[in-house]
Amino acid sequence: MLAAHGVVKRYGARRALDGFDLTVQAGEIVGLIGHNGAGKTTFVEVVTGVVRPDEGQVSVGGVDVRRDPRGARRHVGVAPQALALYISATAGENLRLFAALAGLHGRAQHQAVAQVAEEMQLTGVLSQRAGLLSGGQQRRIQAAAALIGDAPLLLLDEPTAGADPQTRAALLEAVRVRAARGAAVLYTTHYLPELTDLGATLAVARAGRVIARGSQQSLLSGLPGELRLRFADETPGCWDPAAAPEDRLRSAAGRATDIFALPAPISARATAVDGELRISSTDPPADLAALLAAGCSPAAVDVRRPALDDLYNSLAPEASDAAA
Amino acid sequence: MLLHDTAFPRPAVPSRLAIPDSWRASASRIGAIVRHNTILLLREPGPLASRLILPVAFLALLHPLYQAAQGHDAGARQAVIATLVTFSLLGLSIVGGSILTERMWRTWGRLRMTAIRPAELLAGKGVPVLVAMLTQQAIVIGFGVGVLGLHVASPVLLMTAVLAWTLALIGMGAAIGVLARSLAELSVIFDVGGMILSSLGGALVPLTAMPGWVRHIAPASPGYWAVSVLHAALSGDAAGTLRASAVLAGFGLACGVVAAVRADRGAVRTATM
Numbered sequence: 198m199l200a201a202h203g204v205v206k207r208y209g210a211r212r213a214l215d216g217f218d219l220t221v222q223a224g225e226i227v228g229l230i231g232h233n234g235a236g237k238t239t240f241v242e243v244v245t246g247v248v249r250p251d252e253g254q255v256s257v258g259g260v261d262v263r264r265d266p267r268g269a270r271r272h273v274g275v276a277p278q279a280l281a282l283y284i285s286a287t288a289g290e291n292l293r294l295f296a297a298l299a300g301l302h303g304r305a306q307h308q309a310v311a312q313v314a315e316e317m318q319l320t321g322v323l324s325q326r327a328g329l330l331s332g333g334q335q336r337r338i339q340a341a342a343a344l345i346g347d348a349p350l351l352l353l354d355e356p357t358a359g360a361d362p363q364t365r366a367a368l369l370e371a372v373r374v375r376a377a378r379g380a381a382v383l384y385t386t387h388y389l390p391e392l393t394d395l396g397a398t399l400a401v402a403r404a405g406r407v408i409a410r411g412s413q414q415s416l417l418s419g420l421p422g423e424l425r426l427r428f429a430d431e432t433p434g435c436w437d438p439a440a441a442p443e444d445r446l447r448s449a450a451g452r453a454t455d456i457f458a459l460p461a462p463i464s465a466r467a468t469a470v471d472g473e474l475r476i477s478s479t480d481p482p483a484d485l486a487a488l489l490a491a492g493c494s495p496a497a498v499d500v501r502r503p504a505l506d507d508l509y510n511s512l513a514p515e516a517s518d519a520a521a
Numbered sequence: 522m523l524l525h526d527t528a529f530p531r532p533a534v535p536s537r538l539a540i541p542d543s544w545r546a547s548a549s550r551i552g553a554i555v556r557h558n559t560i561l562l563l564r565e566p567g568p569l570a571s572r573l574i575l576p577v578a579f580l581a582l583l584h585p586l587y588q589a590a591q592g593h594d595a596g597a598r599q600a601v602i603a604t605l606v607t608f609s610l611l612g613l614s615i616v617g618g619s620i621l622t623e624r625m626w627r628t629w630g631r632l633r634m635t636a637i638r639p640a641e642l643l644a645g646k647g648v649p650v651l652v653a654m655l656t657q658q659a660i661v662i663g664f665g666v667g668v669l670g671l672h673v674a675s676p677v678l679l680m681t682a683v684l685a686w687t688l689a690l691i692g693m694g695a696a697i698g699v700l701a702r703s704l705a706e707l708s709v710i711f712d713v714g715g716m717i718l719s720s721l722g723g724a725l726v727p728l729t730a731m732p733g734w735v736r737h738i739a740p741a742s743p744g745y746w747a748v749s750v751l752h753a754a755l756s757g758d759a760a761g762t763l764r765a766s767a768v769l770a771g772f773g774l775a776c777g778v779v780a781a782v783r784a785d786r787g788a789v790r791t792a793t794m
Contacts, residue, residue, distance in 0.1 A: 245634040271636045281631035283557070285564045290557065297553030298635040300546070342631075 198223045198272070198350050198381035199244065204253035206239055206405075213239040214250065215405035219383075223349065226372065226382040228392035230509060231402035237385045238278055240402075241354045244383075245275055257350055274299075274348035276340050276356045278385075284328030288319055288338050291327055292345060299346025309345050316371050317341045318363065333364040340368050344375065351375060351382045357391065369394055389505035401508070413505065420503035420511060424476040424484055426495035463487060550637045554645025558619065562649050569653055572615060576608035576661050584669055591727075594672060599727065601665035602751045605658055606724035606744055609690055610715035612657055614707070616650045616694025620780075621707050624699075629784075639784040643777065647691045654687045674757030682754035685766035685773075686747045692773030693743065695780035718744040743772050 199221040206214040214236045221227045229237050242248035244255055246266025255262040258272040283291050289310060296306045314320045317337040322330055327338055340356050353372065357365045369391060376382050376395075384397060392399065392413070399416050401409040409416055463484055466477045474495075478484045481500045488495070562569060580600060587603070588596030623629040623646075632642055662679070665671035673679050701707040719725060721735060722744025728736050739745040746768045753761030 247630065247633045267636050267638060270634065273634070275631075275634045277627070277631060277634065279627050281627035283561065283628055284626060285561060286557070290560055294553060294557045295635070297556075298550055298632070298637055300549070302549065 199255075199257055199383065201240070201244070201255045202253055204240070204243060204250045204255060206236075206243060206248060206250050212405050214243065214253075217253070217402070217406050219400055219407055219410070221350070221381040221383050223381050224376055224379050226376045226384060226395050226397040227400055228389075228395070228397035229383055229385040229400045229402060230387070230389065230392070230505075235402040236405040237402055238354055239405075241275070241277070241352050241383070241385070244269075244350075244352060245273060246270055271300075272349050274343040274346055274351045276343035276351075276353045278354040278358065280335055280339055282327045282335055282338055284326065286327060287324050288327050288330065288334070289314075289323035291338055292323075292341055295342040296345045299348070301346065309347075313341045313345045313371075316344070316367065316374075318367050331361075332359055333361040336360045336364050337367060340371070344371055347375070347378075347380075349380055351380055351384075353382065353384045355385055355387065357386065357388060365391065387509075389509055392505060399505075399508075416508055417503045417505070419479075420507050421477045421479045422481050422503045422507075423501040424474075424478050424481045424488075425499040425501060426474040426476070426488075426493075427497040428474070428495055547638070547641055551641050551645040551648075554632075554637070554642060555648045558646050559649045561619070562615075562653065568615060568618070572608065572612045572653070573657050573660060576604045576657065577664050579608065580604040580661060580664055581668075588669075593670070597665060597669040597671045598752070598755055600669065601661060601671050602748055602755075603719075603724045605661045605751065606686075606722060606747045607715070607719040608661070609654060609658060609686065609747075610719050610744065611711065612654055613690055613694040613697065613715060614711040615653060616647070616691055617698035617701065617707050617711065618704075619646055619650065620695060620698025621701055621704060625704075633784075639781045643695055643781055643784060647695065650694070651687060651691060654690060655683065658683050658687065671755070673755055675754065675759070678754040678757065678759060678762045679751075681766055682750040682762055685750060685769040689743055689747070689769040689773035689776075692776035692780070696776040696783075699780050699783040718742045721745065722748045724748050743769065746772070 199219070201217055201219045204214050204217040205212065217236060217240055219227070219229070219240070229240070231237055239248060243250050244257060244262060246262050246269055249263065255269075257269040260269040260272065262269040283294070286294075292310045292313065293306060296309050301309050310323070311320070314323055317340060319334065319337055319341060322334055327335060330338070336357065336359070340353070343351060343353065343356075351372070353368075356368055360368070365388075372382055372384065372395060382397075384392070384395065386392065398412050399410065400407045401416070463476055468475050476484055481502075485498060485500070583604075584597065584600040587600035590596060591599055620629070623632070633639075637645075662671070662673075662683075666673060697707065697710055701710060721739050721742040723731065723739060724744055724747070728739055728745075731739075746765045750762055750765035750769060752758075753765060
């Protein structure tokens with residue numbers, strides 16, 4: 198449904214997009230993540246045809262966005278990152294406008310507005326001015342305007358930014374429903390648990406290009422997890438006998454080697470934080486086994502597998518990641 | 522883990538929203554914008570009401586002055602033309618304001634993400650304003666005819682003149698609306714620019730009573746052509762009316778093209794004030 202290849206967009210000397218490649222299939226939800234300035238919003242603007250790329254190809258539903266941007270837009274429902282509502286119009290009037298622009302009229306328009314309002318829990322506020330509604334309700338109107346035409350491609354650019362849990366839950370459910378019906382969804386967000394909830398595949402953007410693409414499982418498999426160990430005061434085998442009891446778990450990060458008598462390969466990855474020992478590990482069960490074999494007897498063990506936050510945090514922002 | 526599975530291009534998926542008759546679809550989109558902008562215009566009726574009421578108050582108060590200076594008929598004509606041109610120029614703010622407000626609300630950029638064309642968007646925004654401005658001018662002319670005894674030699678020519686002037690106004694207002702960077706800037710352009718253009722055109726004071734240099738540069742002002750077309754239409758001069766109408770229509774068209782191009786190419790995220 199969406200295919201982009203080698204997309205370049207320059208603003209003066211800066212390359213907002215620098216060879217951006219991405220495909221989204223019908224029925225697929227793709228979470229596009231990356232730091233501010235990575236090119237996410239610029240890419241959304243390119244797909245909607247309002248920003249013209251300098252190089253590369255983008256097609257939506259087989260329509261070349263550069264040649265026929267308006268034709269491509271007929272396939273797209275967009276929720277931009279910034280709120281864009283007619284604040285002196287009612288919620289219903291906002292939705293009716295976008296329904297009409299999506300080609301819905303008369304009874305079909307009435308039904309579509311009623312349906313999406315119910316889906317986004319807006320039925321009770323349809324006759325109220327958008328500018329008088331809460332931030333969460335405004336977010337829901339914005340999302341509803343994107344959903345109302347049942348477009349085959351949804352571009353949702355941080356649609357839950359600043360939204361309350363109710364808004365988030367309603368939107369995620371609506372997205373799941375659309376994807377199940379066959380819509381392709383490109384979802385940018387900094388709230389990574391949302392992508393887990395949606396079961397989205399991931400595209401990781403950095404400095405204007407997609408540097409990693411795949412399922413959450415495949416992208417997380419290369420990242421370290423963590424072993425978190427707590428000890429009773431007189432736990433045998435782990436302590437450096439020379440360390441005073443009160444110092445054993447108060448050491449700063451990086452001093453674990455000095456304080457704990459751990460096997461060398463593990464101690465190199467260990468830090469003491471908030472009274473517990475944290476060991477970065479690509480294979481936590483094996484490391485735990487090694488510790489136990491070395492005579493270490495923790496009172497409590499927490500095995501923390503890598504999460505999307507770890508993937509996100511592994512992407513150090515670059516100098517070129519200027520503000521979007 | 523690295524992405525390079527760009528299966529490109531994908532086969533075309535028929536649009537669910539495709540409408541076979543592109544003209545009908547275009548009219549439908551324009552209709553939606555017209556409807557919506559009428560709602561917005563009537564939701565905050567203060568500026569519109571003041572643009573409709575103030576000219577009549579101005580005319581009622583000042584027409585004795587014009588009639589004392591120029592006689593009954595010529596004075597009535599000058600008073601009506603002065604009021605109509607000056608207040609319709611001030612009414613430009615309705616056009617520009619409606620566009621700039623959309624940019625401040627970011628809805629301008631949002632609409633550009635739909636299938637609507639810039640020309641359709643401008644047309645849809647222009648129609649309610651066209652009706653408002655025609656109403657304003659009809660009220661002024663109606664007051665002139667009914668109360669001041671203004672003589673209209675040819676209603677058809679007068680309608681032509683008013684329509685040409687109104688289209689020029691909408692073109693100018695749209696261009697200023699897409700180019701202005703803030704409400705304050707817009708306000709200065711409309712207030713100062715409106716008074717300068719109407720004065721330069723000889724609306725408030727006849728050009729014959731103005732310094733020579735003003736008469737020299739007056740044709741550069743659309744206000745001049747507005748005054749010309751109204752004088753010609755009121756006196757039944759068909760050639761003069763058509764010539765001045767053509768100049769005004771050309772002026773409006775040129776401004777409209779500037780507005781449409783800017784609307785199509787302007788940056789989306791720089792639309793906030």
